[in-house]
Amino acid sequence: MANMNPKKNPMPTQDAKVRAHNFNEVATGYSEETAIDEALRCLNCKNMPCVNGCPVNIHIPEFISKVKEGDFEGAYEIISKSSSLPAVCGRVCPQETQCESKCVRGIKGEPVGIGRLERFVADWHNAHADGKVTVPEQNGHKVAVVGSGPSGLTCAGDLAKKGYKVTVYEALHTAGGVLVYGIPEFRLPKAIVAKEVETLKAYNVDIEPNVIIGKTLTIDELFEMGYEAVFVGSGAGLPNFMGIPGESLKGVYSANEFLTRSNLMKAYKDEPETPIMKGGRVAVVGGGNVAMDAARTALRLGAETVYIVYRRSMEELPARKEEVEHAEEEGIVFKLLNNPVEILGYENPDDPRDPRNGFVTGMKCIKMELGEPDEKGRRRPVPVKDSEFVLDVDTVIMSIGTSPNPLIKDTTKGLEVNSHGGIIVNEDGLTSRDAVYAGGDAVTGAATVISAMGAGKVAAKAIDEYLSNK
């Protein structure tokens, strides 16, 4: 008998006042009883609209049916056929615009909590399984994957499960890409990423850290080494700045740098070896998920006030609704319809050696209003004349996107990129070079974890077809 409650089972979370001061995960996850109760809300529609909303086409009604029966390991097996990183997706996917947006239950109430169920199933598996996997028979083909972020890990996982020998090259010292340097512990515990990486290793995937493709080795050298296909999932790249005065002052970070210091380099721990500016008053410029992550990280590091400064209104804010709600609950102050025009710094006119010189003292902003819609249909923000004011802050975090990293493009002859520097691919993820595939942010510019995983999956399928017919 279906559970006809119009509302989802709420996700248990740490109290906002408590969690604002720790790095433990915000959401604590469903219990077995809640998971079964939520699964019973699924009507098991024949045409499965939810599956079409999933970039990696997880067989959603099938795994939910297993949850209904209490067969959680069975549910995991179904998910893992389509997704190499279920514990990650269950946490960071924007389900509200994907699978859940297509759910029939969403018409007259709230959709089934598909993401919450996926997370429950993956966590249940990680807590109960012995980590052993059945490694398929090797087919003798070697594939190299560049980058161990979501697209690279997905591509590697899919190919390894088909019997390919896959090596993943990672520039940093730890595997996971944006999952370890970008997304904070309180949203995605690093132990979970490490566990997913261990699972891939169990499938015979080799992970080589500290190898920068384009520098340590080139794509051409990978082919010389015997790899028959290469997937490039090298990620988004260098942070953008606004080009306003004062962006080089001490106390101005890119979101990438701020989050990398805290997440990858563990500056959030007591007495870290990698320093980070903690405390004080912080302005984060931008309105995406990365901006929310930076703001909430700053708060947890001990900031007394954290502002989100965004030039449009709440309606246009690109971050996930859930992240915005969490940020608001925790006390992040949203300064909407404001745009920075200058960052101000301390300068002691009498003492050029004053150690305070060159540190941020404030950020001058101008108020904005929404004008006519632009070509994308979003109302264009226009400055309000003579409305400048100074926001009293000592740290500014710029979170306004990234530009592609040039290292691979510059060292790979014949690899075509678009005017933004993104690698050009066809619908199979194939680049302008034979046997070189690409996906994720290196192709699209900054996007979501799940779209990168989708691209890794598409490329894995294409690589398999290419090498099977070679």
Add this chain to the structure above:
Amino acid sequence: MYKIVTRKSLNPTVTQMEIEAPLVAKKAKPGQFIILRVDDEGERIPLTVAGTNPENGTVKIIFQIVGATTKKLDCKKEGEYITDFAGPLGVPTHTDGIKKVCIIGGGVGCAIAMPVAEEFHRLGAEVTSIIGFRNKDLLILEDEFNACSDRLTVMTDDGSYANKGNVTQPLKEYLEKGEKFDMIITIGPLIMMKFVVETAKPYNIPVTVSMNPIMIDGTGMCGGCRLSLNKDGKKVTKFACVDGPDFNGYEVDFDEAMSRGRMYAEYERHAYEKTCNLFKGADNNG
């Protein structure tokens, strides 16, 4: 893990190591750098490559003990391992078309200047080297510079060895005598490089400076190493890790770079003192 194959103290504050890293050894060119971590909790620090031995698969690094991480690295012995060693990063020093070059190194910057001088010597260019140190005790690599330079001038701030004064004095003398260098390449403290640029300016000789800002990933991701160039009156932001570390000295905003370099000065001082206390017992025993 990367093995420390050899370790040698060049002076009380500067240490040379050869690290086993075959892929890096095969690729690294003068002017490029590596990123290392000493251990699992360690920070990532950039160090410029001081030489390679592709046959043995080793990369030479020379570092000054300035903070907690370099102190920890210095305490590692021959045969021990460090956790991470990645590279080569950055763009190699530009050598095309340069027939007559003046290499100016200051302090531990000489460790980076030396392979650049060697490379020009190998390519058949006329190499004039000027190296400067605070005093005689801090002198390094004099023999190596002698071997690859057509002319070498050694300076010490206090005159305790060779000539007294700073590196801009012999440079000025050369320029006043009408020496026409195709390029001056300077590597050392920011303030020294700034004055080298000012000295060369009236003579219209191009100056390349090697920047060494604070870095984290070193691969073009975090933007921490950014610096400002003045290109025809317009401020342009560049990233030392992928655009550098070499830049046109006339364009670099040195004052900003010096200020940014001091961002964590206070924090680093505490961390250094803590590490020194940690190693005190070991130092006394050894």
